[in-house]
């Protein structure tokens with residue numbers, strides 16, 4: 001969805017309020033700013049939304065270019081690019097850790113019922129060099145709702161504990 005801000009006599013103050021609303025908005029992908037009331041200050045508050053809002057891909061400032069300095073926009077965009085890159089990278093890393101955990105879970109879940117019992121976990125870790133007691137402790141650690149089985153979600157959440165245990169020997 002493209003949000004068009006033009007001919008609304010929006011001021012810098014209005015732009016700041018709009019920016020606050022946009023921080024948690026996930027349907028706006030483009031913003032067109034055509035209002036003459038917006039200057040550097042208003043443009044800055046809207047551009048800074050890009051640091052937290054990952055849905056907006058374009059802010060079109062052509063309509064208010066006379067009031068907003070190119071220098072400011074350039075500087076802001078440099079900062080935002082860095083922030084966005086960090087954010088995207090972090091999301092990607094979290095995704096790949098999840099995918100890795102999921103793959104390990106599926107390889108240990110021998111009967112494929114989507115849950116791990118204590119036997120499946122100890123069979124999956126038989127080459128790890130962990131003692132039965134250590135594997136048992138890991139099982140209880142992973143089974144966060146204590147129903148005596150480890151669901152895929154529990155395994156993914158506790159994956160760091162699994163890695164740590166299986167690499168400690």
Ligand SMILES: [Ca+2]
Pocket residue numbers: 109110111112113114115116117120
């Ligand atoms: Ca199973």
Ligand SMILES: [Ca+2]
Pocket residue numbers: 142143144145146147148149150151154
């Ligand atoms: Ca459980």
